[in-house]
């Protein structure tokens with residue numbers, strides 16, 4: 001058993017307070033078509049606290065309980081079911097391999113829960129994500145309330161785990177930072193392989209497959225989110241995932257892909273590079289504009305800085321670049337005031353990163369953007385997206401560029417976890433031209 005899980009459970013237990021229980025449920029498996037389900041991905045909170053990857057799981061943490069503070073409900077062993085759907089740890093494995101103090105078949109959840117919640121006042125549980133789970137929790141609490149006359153008081157408060165568990169997930173431990181470094185190293189290799197392989201006539205989805213293959217071959221579990229591989233004007237579609245067009249000589253290819261590793265942590269990296277040729281003068285001007293702004297934003301990361309402050313700096317600088325490129329006309333400060341950048345840069349600069357690509361953790365404290373502290377990980381991902389029909393100089397139309405790195409906040413500043421992914425014009429041109 002990995003001691004990281006024991007340590008995380010101990011830490012979250014302290015945050016939950018007295019007379020509390022934390023309930024976590026794995027997501028319902030979703031039908032894809034016919035009898036086929038989408039590949040299952042465990043709930044990130046369950047992964048974080050247990051490493052248990054099977055569907056049909058509920059975890060109960062009761063910090064005050066003297067004998068069984070950590071209880072799991074799981075799919076029981078079943079020789080016949082396991083022939084069809086794979087091996088299960090079962091209740092025995094949940095105890096022996098995952099450290100549960102007690103484990104029960106998931107079918108017993110509703111009958112056993114009132115006993116497990118006896119004496120609990122605060123139930124920490126995520127609600128509003130899954131109707132079936134919400135209904136189960138409410139049913140359990142309703143039955144407990146109805147039975148109060150027999151002497152046991154039902155829980156009185158539902159508490160959002162974003163206040164405890166998710167604030168804990170926001171600060172990455174040394175072990176978690178190493179997992180992100182591993183995800184970043186594999187991601188760098190995959191982006192480098194993509195730059196080498198992307199030639200005219202190769203399809204976007206072949207590059208996607210190469211990235212996927214590189215992730216898995218190097219020991220990752222696969223992409224942490226659907227890879228975006230968009231050539232030419234497809235790069236202007238922010239969440240383009242069709243990935244079906246052939247690459248065209250002289251166009252730019254935008255690749256947004258990050259590897260997830262065992263334990264569930266993912267990288268989130270974007271690179272943009274030309275197909276079969278050096279950057280054209282227009283592409284290079286746009287690329288270097290975004291790069292300069294991105295590098296300056298990374299340098300602004302340090303304890304005390306804020307995501308809103310960094311975004312404001314990016315908006316200021318990218319607006320200046322838009323004027324220099326001929327995309328906007330006027331006084332920079334007036335253009336910033338009017339948010340004139342939005343047709344060409346319509347998303348924000350950063351989000352938290354961790355077990356989820358858009359990771360948990362509040363972005364604001366008492367209404368203001370929260371100061372960064374050591375152990376937080378955020379992306380820095382400015383872009384410039386000039387649609388083919390945009391009111392823009394002709395040579396810039398159809399150019400989309402995003403550059404995205406994953407930045408760990410350290411005591412003294414930052415560590416760019418994804419710095420090994422080639423980014424300068426010289427490095428990129430060398431790779432795409434076969435160097």
Ligand code: GLY
Nearest residue numbers: 225256268357381
């Ligand atoms: N890959 C999703 C994002 O960059 O936010």
Ligand code: MN
Nearest residue numbers: 268379381404
């Ligand atoms: Mn991102």
Ligand code: MN
Nearest residue numbers: 256268269404
């Ligand atoms: Mn991304």
